[in-house]
Amino acid sequence: GAGVSQSPSNKVTEKGKDVELRCDPISGHTALYWYRQSLGQGLEFLIYFQGNSAPDKSGLPSDRFSAERTGGSVSTLTIQRTQQEDSAVYLCASSLPGTGGNTIYFGEGSWLTVV
Amino acid sequence: GDSVTQMEGPVTLSEEAFLTINCTYTATGYPSLFWYVQYPGEGLQLLLKATKADDKGSNKGFEATYRKETTSFHLEKGSVQVSDSAVYFCALRTGANSKLTFGKGITLSVRP
Numbered sequence: 001g002a003g004v005s006q007s008p009s010n011k012v013t014e015k016g017k018d019v020e021l022r023c024d025p026i027s028g029h030t031a032l033y034w035y036r037q038s039l040g041q042g043l044e045f046l047i048y049f050q051g052n053s054a055p056d057k058s059g060l061p062s063d064r065f066s067a068e069r070t071g072g073s074v075s076t077l078t079i080q081r082t083q084q085e086d087s088a089v090y091l092c093a094s095s096l097p098g099t100g101g102n103t104i105y106f107g108e109g110s111w112l113t114v115v
Numbered sequence: 116g117d118s119v120t121q122m123e124g125p126v127t128l129s130e131e132a133f134l135t136i137n138c139t140y141t142a143t144g145y146p147s148l149f150w151y152v153q154y155p156g157e158g159l160q161l162l163l164k165a166t167k168a169d170d171k172g173s174n175k176g177f178e179a180t181y182r183k184e185t186t187s188f189h190l191e192k193g194s195v196q197v198s199d200s201a202v203y204f205c206a207l208r209t210g211a212n213s214k215l216t217f218g219k220g221i222t223l224s225v226r227p
Contacts, residue, residue: 033214043159043204043217056214091159093215100208101147101166104215106159 002026004107006092012113013082021077021110025094032075033095033104034067038088046090049075051097082114117142117216119205124221128195136190136221138179138205146207148172148181148188149215153202162190162203195225
């Protein structure tokens, strides 16, 4: 597709279960980002991948959160032992390499509800 | 570290009113500046951007000028429409290998 694709679009899970969220970036985009959007919390950076460089994991809120990017393309964000406070929209984004002025394109998001 | 400060919301305006949404920033380097918009039920999309001082970004009647001396990137529109009702986020990025840092966002509601 032409844009950033995320799945699932909606996920309801029980507290304590693990969840995986998938992101398929725009073809040719070597930079990939995960953000979290919670009610009243704005947009919170989680993790950033750029090519073969070590990812910037500085935004991950706890060791229950992890992400990987296989083959420089698809990325999976994993949340282990989910808690109710993990309920949020998880946004993936991608961009071309090059300058800081390159546009970062966002997917529609995965809405996670932990019950 | 880098940060973006937006004016407190929400903002409610009548159609055809003038809009200003303030945004100021703190950055360790020379950032590129962005405004993103999130319409109801839709994903986040780029509205406009500026990559160097005194550049003006514009799109859909919205404008913002990169002011290095005041570290600001205020969003303006001369005549808002009901369809402009959305959440607006100011953001910056310093360098190619870095993340976007967002402000808290502001909700704009335009009434007919």
